[in-house]
Amino acid sequence: MKWLEQAWYGRFPWLIIFLPLEWLFCYLAGRRRLDFQQGKKPVWHAPVPLIVVGNISVGGAGKTPLVVRIVELLQQSGYKPGVVSRGYGGQADNYPCQVAIDSDPNQTGDEPLLIVQRCGCPLVVDPDRARGCQHLLDNYHVDIIVSDDGLQHYRLHRDIEIAVVDGQRGLGNTHRLPVGPLREPPERLQEVDFVITNGDGWHCPGSHRMSLRVAPLQMLSGERVELPLGKINAVAGIGNPQRFYRTLASLGYEVIPQPFADHHCFKAEDLVFENNFPVIMTEKDAVKCRAFAADNRYYLPINAELPKNFEHQLLSRLSELLQCS
DSSP: OHHHHHHHTSOOGGGGGGHHHHHHHHHHHHHHHHHHHTTSSOOBOOSSOEEEEEOSBSSOOSHHHHHHHHHHHHHHTTOOEEEEEOOTTOOOSSSSEEOOTTOOHHHHOHHHHHHHHHHOOOEEEOSSHHHHHHHHHHHSOOSEEEEESOTTOTTBOOSEEEEEEETTTTTTTOOBTTTSSBSSOGGGGGTSSEEEEESSSOOOTTOEEEEEEEOOOEETTSOBOOOOSSEEEEEEOSSOHHHHHHHHHHTTOEEEEEEOOTTOOOOGGGGOOSSOOOEEEEHHHHHHHGGGOOTTEEEEOEEEEOOHHHHHHHHHHHHHHHHHO
16 A cells, blocks of 8 residues: 555645545544543553553654663663563464564564564563553563553553654644544644654654664674675665665665565565675564575664653653652
8 A cells, every 4th residue: 555655645635535434534533532531441550650652643653763762761760661562563372472582573573572682671562452561560570661552552541652753754644544644633742741753854842853873784693794885775674664765875875775565574585686785674674584694684773862851851750650659
C-alpha cells in the first residue's frame, strides 16, 4: 500500500472517495476510547509508574530510538525500567514472551530485540500489554514500565504519555485512516504529556526536538569498521526508508536504494544483488540478518539525542509520581 502512504503526504484530492470509511473509523475508534473512559471496559493499573511512548500516525516516526534513549536515561538515573511491547512483525509460540539478547526476531519482532540488545533491560512481548506488564512485575524487579507503542491501547492505564512525530512528514494531510495517516485526531497531541518531534520541519507549541546521530559503522558480526566512500546498497525494511537513504548520502556514500516492507522477514537471498557493492542496512534490520552475515554487510547504529530540559521534566514528573504513590 505504498501508493496510499505517498498520497497521505501529498496532495491527492481523489482520497475523498474514502471519506465514508474515515467517518466509520472515527466513530468506532471514538466509541472504543469512550468505553474505557466511562468504565464500560476495564482499565489495568500498574503498581509502578508506566510511560507510554507512541504516535498518532501509522508508519515509522523514530519511536524505537526514543524508547532506547528513555530507557538509558532511566537506567542512568538509578531506576530499573522494564519494557513491554506488542512485538509487531514477530509471532511467538506463546505469550507473554520474554526477550533475550539471542532471541529469534521472527518470534519477538525486530524492535524488541534491538531494545534488549542495546539496553539489556527486561522486555516482554505480548499483544495484551496489561498481561505483559504483569509478567514483567512477577518475574523482574522493575520500578518503572515503558510501553513501546500502545498510545491507543487504552486498556493500559498510563501515568505519562509521550507522542513522537516525524518532523519531515508531520501529520500528512491530517485526516484519519484511510483518507490520511492518523489513528487519532491532531488534537490528541494536546492531551499527551510530551510531544517529541523527530528532526526539523513540523513543529507544535511545547514540543521537544529529537535529533538522530549516527554511530560508527559496524559489521553484522559487531566489529566497528571504516568503509571507504563509494556506491553501496542501502537496505531498509522500515516505515520511512527515505530518511535512512538521506543519512547515508550525507555521509558521502552513493546510495543505491534497496527498500523492503516495514518489518520484512529477511532471507539470505534478499541481500544478494547483481552488483558487488557493499550492503549497509538499518540497525533494526541487522538484528534479523546476523545469522547470515557476510564480510561486505554492515549496519549503521543510530542514537537519539533529546533536549536536556525534556529529560529534566520527565525525571521530575517521575519523581512526583513516586512521591505520591
